[in-house]
Every structure is written in structure tokens, then in C-alpha cells.
Amino acid sequence: MSLNFQNFMEAIPNKSMGQIIKAGIVIVLMAVTTTGCTSDNSPTPTSDPVFDWFKYKGNDPYYKDLDVGEDEYVNPINAGYYPDPSIVRVEDDYYMVNSSFAHFPGIPIFHSTDLVNWTQIGHVLDRPSQMPVDSLGISRGVFAPTIEYHDGTFYVLNTLVDAGGNFMVTATDPAGPWSEPIWLDRVGGIDPSIFFDDDGKVYIINNDAPEEEPLYQGHRAVWIREYDLETNKSISEPKVIINGGVDISTKPIWIEGPHLMKVNGEYLLHAAEGGTGPNHSQVVLKGDNPLGPFTPGPNNPILTQRHIPVDRDFPVEYVGHADMVETANGEWWTIFLGVRLYDGVNFNIGRETYLLPVSWEDGWPTILKGDEEVPVKLKRPNLPYAEKANPPTNGNFTYTDDFDNDKLAFNWLMLRTPRSTWWEFINNDYLSIQARPEKLSGFGNPSFIGRRQQHVYGSASTKMIYEPESAGDEAGISAFQGELFNYKMGITINQSGEKEIFLQKQEGETQEVIASEVLPENFGSTYYLKINARAGEYDFLYSDNGDSWTKLFEGADGTILSTSRAGGFVGTLLGMFAYSEN
Numbered sequence: 001m002s003l004n005f006q007n008f009m010e011a012i013p014n015k016s017m018g019q020i021i022k023a024g025i026v027i028v029l030m031a032v033t034t035t036g037c038t039s040d041n042s043p044t045p046t047s048d049p050v051f052d053w054f055k056y057k058g059n060d061p062y063y064k065d066l067d068v069g070e071d072e073y074v075n076p077i078n079a080g081y082y083p084d085p086s087i088v089r090v091e092d093d094y095y096m097v098n099s100s101f102a103h104f105p106g107i108p109i110f111h112s113t114d115l116v117n118w119t120q121i122g123h124v125l126d127r128p129s130q131m132p133v134d135s136l137g138i139s140r141g142v143f144a145p146t147i148e149y150h151d152g153t154f155y156v157l158n159t160l161v162d163a164g165g166n167f168m169v170t171a172t173d174p175a176g177p178w179s180e181p182i183w184l185d186r187v188g189g190i191d192p193s194i195f196f197d198d199d200g201k202v203y204i205i206n207n208d209a210p211e212e213e214p215l216y217q218g219h220r221a222v223w224i225r226e227y228d229l230e231t232n233k234s235i236s237e238p239k240v241i242i243n244g245g246v247d248i249s250t251k252p253i254w255i256e257g258p259h260l261m262k263v264n265g266e267y268l269l270h271a272a273e274g275g276t277g278p279n280h281s282q283v284v285l286k287g288d289n290p291l292g293p294f295t296p297g298p299n300n301p302i303l304t305q306r307h308i309p310v311d312r313d314f315p316v317e318y319v320g321h322a323d324m325v326e327t328a329n330g331e332w333w334t335i336f337l338g339v340r341l342y343d344g345v346n347f348n349i350g351r352e353t354y355l356l357p358v359s360w361e362d363g364w365p366t367i368l369k370g371d372e373e374v375p376v377k378l379k380r381p382n383l384p385y386a387e388k389a390n391p392p393t394n395g396n397f398t399y400t401d402d403f404d405n406d407k408l409a410f411n412w413l414m415l416r417t418p419r420s421t422w423w424e425f426i427n428n429d430y431l432s433i434q435a436r437p438e439k440l441s442g443f444g445n446p447s448f449i450g451r452r453q454q455h456v457y458g459s460a461s462t463k464m465i466y467e468p469e470s471a472g473d474e475a476g477i478s479a480f481q482g483e484l485f486n487y488k489m490g491i492t493i494n495q496s497g498e499k500e501i502f503l504q505k506q507e508g509e510t511q512e513v514i515a516s517e518v519l520p521e522n523f524g525s526t527y528y529l530k531i532n533a534r535a536g537e538y539d540f541l542y543s544d545n546g547d548s549w550t551k552l553f554e555g556a557d558g559t560i561l562s563t564s565r566a567g568g569f570v571g572t573l574l575g576m577f578a579y580s581e582n
Helices: 005-011 017-035
Strands: 050-058 072-074 086-090 093-097 106-112 119-125 146-150 153-161 165-171 190-196 202-208 221-228 239-243 256-263 266-273 281-287 316-326 332-340 352-357 359-361 364-366 377-379 398-401 423-426 430-433 447-452 457-465 474-482 485-493 499-507 510-518 526-534 537-543 550-557 573-579
Touching: 050 573, 086 316, 093 146, 119 165, 146 190, 153 190, 165 190, 190 256, 202 256, 221 256, 239 266, 256 316, 266 316, 281 316, 281 364, 352 377, 430 447, 430 573, 447 474, 457 474, 457 573, 474 526, 485 526, 485 537, 485 573, 499 550, 510 550
Parallel strands: 086 146
Antiparallel strands: 050 398, 050 430, 050 457, 072 377, 086 093, 093 106, 106 119, 146 153, 153 165, 190 202, 202 221, 221 239, 256 266, 266 281, 316 332, 332 352, 359 364, 423 430, 447 573, 457 526, 474 485, 474 573, 485 499, 499 510, 526 537, 537 550
């Protein structure tokens, strides 16, 4: 809407000055109503909160005084909740995918040219039709993906747990679009991967139950079958190529995440073993035929930290679920998951992606030997440097999203599948979130948009413009691990009709408000909200100007956001939420 002063005067001839002023006021009000913004272009406060910006800051102590040379990199390369990594090289480009469980969009995909700096280029599953995870627990859905490339096509194989089983999607451009799920024929269990042999044959490998009754808890097997991609059919009977693990007499558990490679004419099969907890590891076997038999390597496990005391300067635990890649100049590297425990037990930020070189001895790969620890820094791969990712993915950093776009950045996530669009951008400057009757503690798709907490010590803050209409309306900021383990700090109206700020703790089935304060009548409709993470403690603060902060609660129990207590496979998200009972 536009009307300059000359046109305005011409449009209302023969009117008195009072009539002109009244007409002008009406036009200004019409403009405000039409745009949803006040005269200074800021949004009009409503019961649907509007967010001006969201700022994340990482401040982990071991990065503060770390001297990193130009030829070095720091671990993890993808900090925070980026588990189960898989990698593929296409000439001089590298692509990586990670698990995302019931967070939407699913399967983040990254690009790099130096294996150190990874820029997210999209998600493999970015349409609701690809990812029907409605009503699932947050740690169900999208389990470990694998990515491969062959003859101009990218392939991602994955499991939708409790939502369809094993499937494949394809794309000619890794940034998408990716196909709808192609459900795999007679491939059960989890963790499917694909292998293209140089004779033209294609094989699919997966984790599943053993042929006979399991001998013990966690007894699993790795299966393989030849596969016809054109007809999407198994063309050979499935065959077990690992039963239990490298030595079934020791009762190894959860052999999973298998990858098959061909190196110097030999078939190398490597997989995770020991479960995703403290005994996690990576093992390797070798054979002359993709259908086996396979012989375990002499130095298994080739990657683990389970035998090293946890009380060390940079404790990275639970390492495993690795994938390997050879660079164009003949170097071998591996990416794998690990966790950073802050007290020897707990970790809130999920399983992260690490990078280490692979050495070869007598035809066998090794990642770590003996008591070698995962290092916090290491010499970079011999590859041309790539630009640093924006937003960054490792080390300490500060990143602010000003919502100056018309779509969400790739690092934002939702809970489960959105079946409607309940968020929008205003003037390419604000993010509006519709308040809906879906709770964070439920199993629906609440009005929540979050990003990963990527540091043990860090903070998240936002500026929110909001005016609740009735008791039960609420909006604010949340530290969310799962539907049963989270914190939310928000603005609401109490039963007395007063605006108040509150902090709610959800621990299992117990939900309680652990702090609340009635806000002064002159507080206004603009709120600055902040969460400080300090390992096992979280502080919740608020402000009316963004400069001077009031602590609503200091030292909340952060261990309820730890996987060790909450269970599951995800990490904590920090983000914005809105709720209304109407």
C-alpha cells in the first residue's frame, strides 16, 4: 500500500483540515493493519509470538587457549547432535549425512572439499511425504543413514523405525530434490548400506536378528544379498556374513552400521560393535568374495576408547559407527561418532562427528592403537583449504540468525512431521510462530523450532514480541531433549489475569513450574530470554532491554537433558516455542 501526500490531498478535495487529519489517521491505521507492523516496521504484538533474532554462543573451556596452527583442525568436526555419520567422495567433493530420528527435516547433508569444513547444503528428507514420523517418540524414526554414489546418482539408504522400515532415496544433485522413499525388498532390521562392485553387481548389507534364536541379549548379525536396483528386488537369498561379531564366544553385542569396500582386490567389511554406550567400537574383517566368508582382522577393535580411564583432559567416549574414505591423493580418513562426557557420566549435546586418519598395516586399516586417545586437534588432511562453514560447526563460535530470509536456515529443526505451515517470515526480518494446541510434552508436532546445542558450555538467547490473550497462552524459549525431558521458560497470563514469566521442568512423567514471577504492568510486550548451559547446570534469564538480565532460575538440573538419564539417541535442542489451548 502506498499513497504520497500529493495524491492523498487530491483524493479528498474540498475537505476541512480536521477531516483531512481524520482521513490520514484512518489510512495510517489501515496500513498498520495490512502489514501487521507498527509505523517503525516492528510487528504488532499478538498471541502469535514474533522473534527478531536468535543468538547461539559456544564457550567450551578446552578451546579457549588452544593454539591451532594453520595446518591443524579441531575435533569434533561437527559438534553437537550429529550421530552415525556416513561419507562419500565424488572426485574432489565429499558429502556426509547423519541420523536425525524424529526431528524434521530429516538426514542433514553436508559438503566439504577438505574434510574439515562442512557446509550444510540441505536435508535428504525435507518433505512430509518422505518422513511420516507422526506421533513417534523423538528417538524413533530416522536411524543411521549411509550415502553412496554410482554412475551419476547419489543413493541414501536408511531405516524409518516404527514408520515403514528400510528404504532408499536417490538424487542426481546431493542438495536435492531427493526421491520419495523406495522401500527395500526383503531387507529387515536396521542400518542398510549399499555396495557397488566393479563387476556391475550391487549388494545391500544390513543388521538384523541372527538366523537362529538369539543366544544372548544384543546378539545380532550382518546380512547381505545381491540386489537389482531397476526392479527394486533382492535377486539372491539373504546370507549372514557376521554372526554376533568378530568373536561370538565373547558374546559381542549389536554388530551394526556395516560398510563393505573393495581395496586392492580384497573385500573389507567394517562395522560397529559393542552397542552405542561405553563399549562402542569399530571392527574390521576381510574376504575374497562379497558374500563371504570374512576373517576378522588381527588388531580388532580398530577404534575404541572403552579401555581408557575417562578422567582425562579431552574425554571422548562411546566412539564407533565409523565410515572411511580415500582422498584423491591416496590418504585415508574416517569419520565416526563420539560423545564428550562432562562429569564422567553425562552428556547433553548428543553424539558428535569426529575425524581421524586411517593407517594401513599388512593390508588392514587401523584408526587408534593401544591407549591412543581421540585428540582435540590434529594435522589437517592434505587437501586445499575450504571456506569455513556459516554457521560454524566446530570450535567456539557465536552465531546469530536475524531471520532476514524467507525460509528457515538448514540448522533449524522441528519435532516430527509438520502437516501444516505454522511459521512465517514477516518483512524478511522476523519469524512468526503460530500458537497451537500441541504441547512440547506430547507426541505431536508442536509449534517449536530449535537448533542443536553444540557446546557443553554455551548460551542461547532471543528477542520475542508477544502479547498472550488468555490464561494458558504461552511462548518463549526451551531446552528440549525429548517429550519427557525438557525445560521451557515462557510468558503467560496467570489465573489472576497478570502477565508472568515461568520456568517449567519436565522430568519423566513429572511436570512442574519451578520458578515464576509476575511482571510489572509497564514491562511491555518485548522480551529478551536467555538460557546459559554450564555442563550439568542451566540458568534461565530474562530482560526487557537485552542489556540488564534478571535470573529467573540459576543452576537448574541439566543432567535431565543428558542421554544417560533421558535415554534415546538425540541431543538437546535450544529453540523457540508457542502454545495456545484454543
